[in-house]
Amino acid sequence: MKTLSKYLRLPVWWPKSVRTEGEVSKSSEMQPTHSAAGWRRAVSYVIWPGLLATALTLTGLGMQTDYPVLVFNAVYVAFALTVGLFERLLPHEQTWLENDHQTLANLSHTLLNKGLVQVAVVVSAAVGAAAVVDPSEASYAIWPESWPLWAQAVLGLAVAEFGLYWAHRLAHEIPFLWRFHAVHHSVTRLWFINTGRFHFVDTFWSILLSQPLLYVLGAPLDVFLWVSATTAFIGILTHCNIETRTGYLDLVFNTPQLHRWHHSMKLEEGNRNYGENLMLWDQLFGTYYDDPSRRPPARIGIHEPMPARFRDQLVYPFRSPPAEERSATE
Numbered sequence: 001m002k003t004l005s006k007y008l009r010l011p012v013w014w015p016k017s018v019r020t021e022g023e024v025s026k027s028s029e030m031q032p033t034h035s036a037a038g039w040r041r042a043v044s045y046v047i048w049p050g051l052l053a054t055a056l057t058l059t060g061l062g063m064q065t066d067y068p069v070l071v072f073n074a075v076y077v078a079f080a081l082t083v084g085l086f087e088r089l090l091p092h093e094q095t096w097l098e099n100d101h102q103t104l105a106n107l108s109h110t111l112l113n114k115g116l117v118q119v120a121v122v123v124s125a126a127v128g129a130a131a132v133v134d135p136s137e138a139s140y141a142i143w144p145e146s147w148p149l150w151a152q153a154v155l156g157l158a159v160a161e162f163g164l165y166w167a168h169r170l171a172h173e174i175p176f177l178w179r180f181h182a183v184h185h186s187v188t189r190l191w192f193i194n195t196g197r198f199h200f201v202d203t204f205w206s207i208l209l210s211q212p213l214l215y216v217l218g219a220p221l222d223v224f225l226w227v228s229a230t231t232a233f234i235g236i237l238t239h240c241n242i243e244t245r246t247g248y249l250d251l252v253f254n255t256p257q258l259h260r261w262h263h264s265m266k267l268e269e270g271n272r273n274y275g276e277n278l279m280l281w282d283q284l285f286g287t288y289y290d291d292p293s294r295r296p297p298a299r300i301g302i303h304e305p306m307p308a309r310f311r312d313q314l315v316y317p318f319r320s321p322p323a324e325e326r327s328a329t330e
């Protein structure tokens with residue numbers, strides 16, 4: 001077994017993870033055997049890139065069928081359930097497995113947001129179709145349509161991320177917007193079920209700042225779809241409670257490791273890592289944060305009280321006092 005774990009070890013140039021083997025063991029109820037620890041370690045390295053690559057590949061295959069939306073939704077559900085299963089098998093924080101009685105509220109926000117995103121996609125399709133039908137409208141388009149689709153999708157992601165970055169950053173920095181975004185940050189545990197827990201105004205704000213950038217540049221519908229699909233998968237991974245070791249990927253992507261800092265109650269950690277998928281704009285605008293010498297906080301949330309019920313959370317931003325108190329309580 002010792003030999004097996006030796007072969008599972010990654011090369012020495014791979015960056016040292018935040019966590020040590022001992023800390024992984026602490027988060028599990030049973031002390032794993034040496035070989036179990038080796039497998040857990042191996043899975044923690046491959047789970048993030050492996051699940052994402054598999055989901056994107058299946059989505060790509062689905063797009064070649066007559067039922068791309070159906071296939072995407074099936075992949076999305078299977079993906080979410082797989083993440084949920086691994087949260088039980090390989091949890092990052094044992095305490096985050098405990099019930100916070102927010103599952104119904106989380107799912108209600110998710111459904112409302114899904115509806116809003118679907119409307120946005122339909123509007124995107126309509127606007128895209130109008131631009132194609134009327135060449136004069138498309139004349140401003142500078143989108144490199146001759147590029148391979150994967151390169152266009154990467155460009156689309158970087159462009160959309162610029163809007164998502166600023167929507168998110170402003171939601172933290174402007175008290176009025178923070179009241180909406182606080183609904184997302186009020187969770188005390190991270191797991192796949194609270195991926196879609198955003199006040200619908202917060203979601204609308206993000207769409208408003210990101211999607212028009214793609215229209216203006218004349219991005220085709222396929223790019224919108226790939227950006228949406230990638231965001232959906234990365235979003236679930238970002239919030240997952242799976243032990244992940246993402247190494248150099250942390251420099252480029254919004255990984256669970258980076259997003260756990262973002263949910264810190266300390267503003268100097270929480271007001272960082274605004275990217276939804278990529279760290280590109282955080283790197284450029286100086287808000288990137290990671291500290292490989294320690295583990296992100298297990299105790300997360302906000303200082304102000306958040307109502308427990310879904311409908312009260314919807315009206316909370318309109319009723320709560322100005323969010324200056326957030327910094328005042330720090």
Ligand SMILES: [Zn+2]
Pocket residue numbers: 168172181185262
């Ligand atoms: Zn945030």
